Amino acid sequence: MSHISPVIWQFLVKWMTNFALFPPEASKIAPQMDALYFFMVLVSLVGLTIVILLITSFSILYSKKRHPVAVQIEGSTLLEATWTIIPLGLFLVMFVWGALLYFRIYTPPANAMNIYVVGKQWMWKAEHPGGQHEINALHVPTGRPIQLTIISQDVFHSFSIPAFRVKREAIPGRYTSVWFEATTPGTYHLFCTQYCGTDHSHMIGEVVVLTPEGYKKWLEGSTSGASLAQNGERLFASLSCTACHNTRPDARGPSLANVYGSKLTLSNGQQVTADDAYLREAILNPSQHITQGYAPIMPTYQGQISEEGVIDLVEYIKNLDSDYRVQQTTASTTLLPEGEGKTTQTPATQGAVKQ
């Protein structure tokens, strides 16, 4: 990229965009993707030109009129080697370059701000950590890596932002993620690109890129009150998670403070990292995700909780860095089964949770 004069590059991009041959570049990765794309276009043009030139010139030089007797030639190992090795070499360059890009796009940086996206027939729901919800829209600030954690509620969808050059399938039953850093404020297309039924072509929306100040203002203007983590805390209590996941010495479940991102050993000896996918699976399919040293008694919440609910819980656990509030809750209530002890209940303490 740095080898091409920025002036020429700007001209190319602007010209192509204005002639609508090319989407705008609105993310940091977009120019990098376009560089590879242009390289490929160049190689293809050169290749095609060579083939067309050869065919045309041979057709003229060796037409029956000009060259009535054909000369039988078996072949040429040198030529075979040439047109095997050169294309292979070029393809391998594209492979390596493409792979680097691919890894870059699908390996979010650790400091990325996470936005959850749930796709369903036929709309996109985006949830910001502060609890702001959007439908068929996504507001993001410039200058900050943003990670999208995507899931579908029903069939395969695909979340595509051409201007950012990112796209990721929304799969039912598991999280997928992609990240970007927006560079240019503006409004860009958001498409669903995996055929998903009747209104597939209406599952479109807008990605609105704002300056950091603009984003902050937007956040304040569209807050619904509770953040995702706060909702998660509420769910955590109402689904009786605190019955086992508390700080009592005889607690039947492990404490979840700081569990996000840590390495766990499961009861079958397997070592896992507790990431988003793990947390989701542990809630919905607990039998296979029992931490070593604990009995396999956690019930499954499959069917009892929506994807948004799972997201709230995951967000809550992600931000949980101390058991203080859980302690407060369980200290003032007895949630033990079989009527052991007192049963006075105090509602879980409200308030802001660290975002």
Place this chain on the structure above:
Amino acid sequence: MGQQNDATNFAMWLFLLTEIMFFGGLFTAYLIYRNWYYPAFVEASHQLQIGWGTANTAVLITSSFTMAMGVWSAEMRRKGTLVLCLVLTFILGLVFLGIKSIEYSEKWEKHHVPGFHYSVQSFVNPASDPEVYKEYHDKPLAMDMASKTEMYFFLYFAMTGMHALHMIIGISILGYMIFRAQAGAYTTGHVTFVENFGLYWHFVDIIWIYLFPLLYLVSRHQ
């Protein structure tokens, strides 16, 4: 003539290769889900009676032997022996299907047929199924793992069902062959049909040899 024989023989081997690819899809699904849901597969597999499975294996292996004897008889131009061998193979094939239908009806009665009032009761509370519990003392499965036993049974019915379908086709062709053999069609030097059918029959047998341990012998130690 020899060229024709050679060609059809080669064609039958090729066809069996396609059949391997066909079953391959089911085996792939089985391997993946068994890896994911091992505890469910173990306990579900305990529901199959190893006695019936072993009996069926013995029946099929014997039928492959009688079929091979049939091919030999045809080559030796011994009509009587050929017909006998084909009839024995036919009967053994029917015995296999008979045992399979006993097993299937047992599954039906216990509500272990996926999609038809499937019940996880035997897995959530193994003590409620005294015969199986006596043998294996399985631990109760949590609800989410217990529901995966349905996946095991789906694959069980799909794989054994597909195998049984191939058996039925084979037995039907055997029936036709018995009539033709009785009329002397295969003992005058034209053994191609018998030979090629023998290949098919052995193939169906081999598929069962793979199915039996995969489905019946999942962690049988007490």
Place this chain on the structure above:
Amino acid sequence: MSDAATIVSLPDQSTARIPKVNFLSKENGLLSWLLTGDHKRIAILYLISITFFFFIGGALAGLIRLELLTPQSDLVATDTYNKLFSMHGLIMVFFFLVPSVPATIGNFCIPMMVGAKDLALPKINLLSWYLYVAAGIMMIYTMSAGGVDTGWTFTTPLSTHYVNTHVITTGLAVFIAGFSSIFTGLNFIVTIHKMRAPGMTWFRLPLFVWSNYAASILMVLGTPVLAITLVLIVLERTVGIGVFDPAKGGDPLLFQHLFWFYSHPAVYIMILPGMGVISEVVSTFSRKRVFGYTAVAFSSVAIAVFGFFVWAHHMFIMGISNYAVLIFSLLTMLVAVPSAIKIFNWTFTLYKGSITFETPMLYAFGFMGLFTIGGMTGVFLGASGTDIHLTETYFIVAHFHFVMVGGMLMAFLSGVHFWWPKMTGRMYPEKISQLAAVVTFIGFNLTFFPQFILGTLGMPRRYASYPPEFQILNVFSTAGASVLGVGYLLPVLYLTWSLKYGAIAGNNPWQATGLEWQVQSPPLTENFPEIPIVDHEAYDYEWLERQKENEVASVG
């Protein structure tokens, strides 16, 4: 007639007649056709059937392009549009492209090319056609009963739980068509292995046989996996098992793996026989042995082998592991190389040849240019990084239409025109056919090149309506489609015309070297009056010269 600009060599038209005894005249009556074992008659039956389905698929394409003239969904309802593209894909892939060259030209020519009387298993060949027809009838039933709208890719869980259209009948129709394909491939492999004439060694075979052999391996090994996948879909829809349903512990990605394990080799099944045609045509119209015969033969087999190991490049953004992506992307780059080798070999066949430009050659040139573009854009998609931006957009649509229509369909038309005189005994009219070839080429580029740009801009595929800024490119595309339609209609008209009024072709109007050109046109039912003994290499034009001299000498 020896015109400097053509190699066509026809018998004296005032005295020439179609040979009285040939495979067409041997027996008469409908039953003699419906119960035939003659590979040539079966090939004609297939030709009629696939042409029929081609035009149904083409009509669906026309409706699609008409709808896409405007950004809104105004011509048909969205649901109807979804059915249009689904049925277009299903019919074109399974009922036209897969059987096109193998079942028509392959069936007709391969026995003759290897020097045999017929294929190894004539009854299986007939069965194959009946399976195709049965599948076709089921497909037509499905269409008239309301169609299917899952896309030709049957993505789960959409196809298993979220549509209420005729998925089961469609799945069964494709299942049956799959077995038709398997039996054709099986027949070819056995024939090529076991029925070659004395002296016909592997490396004396025409490259058309090599290409079809490679395609047959793919048919035989890949199609069964599609079959079992369709069975699983039908079971999941009827009985309700969760083998692909995440709520029941199943994995929708398992379906993707199983489906693409066949459907990627399927694209090579579709293109390899076409490449075989190009080898024959380029050689004949340059009067030269194909440059690098061995390289081209091995490339065909290499494409078949590598083709089995790249399926997940259709799944790069579906959440498979980054390392799996690395492997599949690398293998995809490797599979692209043999195709490039072939293009260069054909180009260099022209070098120092003696080239004429009859219609088959024009189609072959079209193939070489368009397949190069299509193939190169495949590399765009095989590089995982760019695939993220380009996948699931019109770039993909343009890519596969370039290789399938610009490539395969052109090769098919090239082959039909090339072997038409052999099949029917008559020549097609040259001028109008050359016109049709040029019209098709122009129409094709106008239709599909704008779609590359649309894809880069981000327009998703399978969209009934789209943002207005994409309209102008869509209008170009539809305009091109109408030109393309004309280009495809013309051959049907003039080829039918030629059956009665075409010039008598004689044995070898192209003065080609294959064994099929050394017998009468149309051939005898048993192909050869006596089994040929092969003592020359493929594309041996010097041998051909000596044959002609001997003929002249013996007549005089």
